[in-house]
Amino acid sequence: MDVTPTLPRRLVAALLALVAVAALLTAASVRAPVAAAQAPATLHAFVLVSDPSSFRNLQEHADQVGTIYPTYFHCDRTAGPTNGQILGSDDSQISAFARERGITLMPRFDCQHRATLHAILTDAALRQRTLEELTALVTSHDYDGLNLDFEAAPPTDRDALTSFVTDLAARLHDAGARLSICVSAKQRDDPAHPRSGLYDYSALARAADTIFVMAWGIHWQTSAPGPIADWPWYTGVVDYVASLPDPERYVIGAPLYGFDWPDGGGRAHPGVALQYADVVASADRVGATPQFDPAAHEMHFDYTGADALPHQVWFMNARAVLDRFGYARDRGFSPGAWRLGREDQALWTGLG
DSSP: OOGGGGGGGHHHHHHHHHHHHHHHHHHHHSOOOOOOOOOOEEEEEEEOOOOOOHHHHHHTGGGGGGEEEEEEEOOOSSSSSSOOOOEEOOOOOHHHHHHTTTTTEOOEEEEHHHHHHHHHHHOOOHHHHHHHHHHHHHHHOOOOOOEEEOOOOOGHHHHHHHHHHHHHHHHHHHTEEEEEEEEOOOOOOOOOOGGGGGGGHHHHHHHSEEEEEEOOOOTTTOOOOOOOOHHHHHHHHHHHHTSSSSSSGGGEEEEEEEEETTTOOOSSSSSSEEEHHHHHHHHHHHHHEEEEEETTTTTEEEEOTOOOOOOOOEEHHHHHHHHHHHHHHTTTOOEEEEEESOOOHHHHHHOO
């Protein structure tokens, strides 16, 4: 039934105007291109506070970073009564920026000294003090959580590490905060392995919120020259993690750096760690043309240095890093990186 004639003229006119506006808006919405939904920022990245370029890169690419681990805190390695003490301080500029941009802020507590870490994990008084002080750090600074980078302890401390992480995670969860822990990469679990045996992945994942797998270091400073994160090895690491319970808790990290090894490397000729920009400058200086190794999925070149010694350089460019990020994401993992600062800037375009 048509009731329009019974309505006041002004009301009819107003209704007709609203209908016309609605029609125009509908037409405009049909004609206008629909913006693609932006994927949430999932990159987990370390910010090295001692290198200003690290924070600058975070500022330039904040929309693509979801979580940061600024390197604020570390353990005192000095023998004596201060051994194991928490050193370092908050960087208010980095912390404020992360909060303003909605980036999850989980500062790192770093301890990579065998005797000190063993004491933190096994000496009852020091263990209790460290748990209390780490919890207080997070609550007093209102951090979203904490990242533990515990390396170099013997594999016999495996259960002690799991116990420490379980206790710390419970304390942080009670305070409404989270815990992330770095673990050495492996393709299978060998509790006796001198480096990765320390980490019981499955047990740690039941306690901590994030397990950051440091998928790099197949060659290192005092090894022979070679790829930093050889592709077959890296994919084997990711595949192993994908076979474990709680896969949603894992982040697969990739390196953004390289090494320059003189005269065959080893302890007698240790490599020098270099960021991408440093490697490019070095290659230009010596007239070398880096090549992409299709087996390792990394860049490399050789040259003779001013020291008259042969040098071998392996490093990560954007293509190498994105290959690794892509593989991790295809298996359902968020990507991570050590570390922002002077990396190949093409990385950010490819990251999307």
